[in-house]
Amino acid sequence: MIGFIGIAVIFIMVFGGYILAGGKMGIIMKALPFELMMIGGAxxxxxxxxxxxAGVKHTAKDIGKVFKGPKWKHHDYRDLLCLLFELIRLARQNPVAIEEHIxxxxxxxxxxxxxxxxxxKEAINLICDTMRSASMNYDDPHQVEEVLEKRMDANLHHALHSSHAxxxxxxxxxxxxxVAAVLGVIKTMASIDQPPExxxxxxxxxxxxxxxxVFLAYGLVGPFSGKVKxxxxEDGHFYQLIREVLVxxxxxxxxxxxxEVGRQNTPSHCRPSFSELEEALKDVKSGAA
Known part of the structure; x- marks a missing residue:
């Protein structure tokens, strides 16, 4: 919703100010289809x-993020902490039983x-791969943290491709x-014998x-790029939480x-309170029992 509001404000303020200042939309509307064809097409x-x-499809898909916002909400972070709690507790109680889950x-x-x-898929693979490696005695926390850091950096670099594009x-x-303006001037020079009007x-x-x-660059496409980034x-914090808890x-x-380490590393606006998480974990424990 905030994305649509932002676009509306841009158009209203730019063109509203132009009209209130005495500008006429006739010239703009007449030239707009041809200019838009040249500039937008190019x-x-x-x-x-x-x-x-792949990059084209990725970018087209990510444009929707401007209007949808982050994928992971407050309750998703709480659910993730509950999921990791169940997995870690089971892995410590019965290392064999955890294998069927991962x-x-x-x-x-x-x-x-x-x-x-x-x-x-990325969240599940991150959890399962790390816990599987631990079950195979690849459990040095510093080495695992380094591997996870490189993996998430690579994923973030890939995810930011659409923003860069x-x-x-x-x-x-x-x-x-x-370029379009120069072509317009060339066209005008070819009609130099016409009256001033x-x-x-x-x-x-x-x-x-x-x-x-300029309007499309700084009013629409540039802000779209910034919002996607x-x-x-923002969504990358979800995977960082997985890393912090598993390490x-x-x-x-x-x-x-x-x-609790994971909870404290959750972004403040998505972080469940201590008492909220305690209640959720109690429900998990009672359900497991």
Whole structure:
């Protein structure tokens, strides 16, 4: 919702201010389809030229994040801590029993309690791979933390591709607007014998190209890139929480301490309170019993 509000404010303030200042929309509306074809078409072509099909699909999908916001909400972080609590407790009580859950999470009675987390392949793979490695005696906390850090850095770099791609388009749009404006001036010069009224409208139409390039770059595409980056980085905290809890587990801290480490490393606006998490863990314990 906030994304739609932001777009509405941009258009209302820019064009509303122009109209209130006495500007006429006629020239803009007449030139807009052709300028948009040149500038938008060139930007789209440059975008396709600089990305492979996977990158194009990734970017198109991530544009929705501008309007949807972060994937992981307050209750998801609480559910993740409860899931990790169950897994760590079972792994310590019965190392053999944990294998069926980490080898086939889709069939696990523990993972199935948290369908949204189960549907996220990266979160599940991160949990299962780390716990599987620990069961194979690859349990040095410092080495595991380094491996997880590199893995998450690589995932974050990949996830930010769409933001970088959009920013490249935003950087090129003002120049493409100048290209469209120059073409408009060339067209005007070819009609230099026309009266001033006609030339004025033609020059005004040419300047729409410069306006459109700058407006799209700094009013829409650039902010889209920034929002996508913000959402991706926000969602990255979810995977960092997994790392913190599992590394704390390898340090052989008590299960409750491991979960508390995760809770305190949760972003403040998504962090469940201590009492809220305690109640959730009590429900987990009673359900397991």
């Amino acid at each position: 930007a789209l072509g440059a975008f396709l030229l600089s990305n492979d099909m 080898e086939a999470p889709a069939e696990s009675t523990i993972f199935s309690k948290y369908p949204k987390i189960l549907a996220d 959009l920013q490249q388009v935003a950087d090129g749009l003002p120049a493409l607007g100048i 006609v030339l004025g409208k033609m020059i005004g139409g040419a300047l729409v190209g410069t306006f459109l390039g 913000s959402v991706v980085e 704390a587990n390898l340090h052989n801290h008590a299960t409750n301490i491991c979960i």
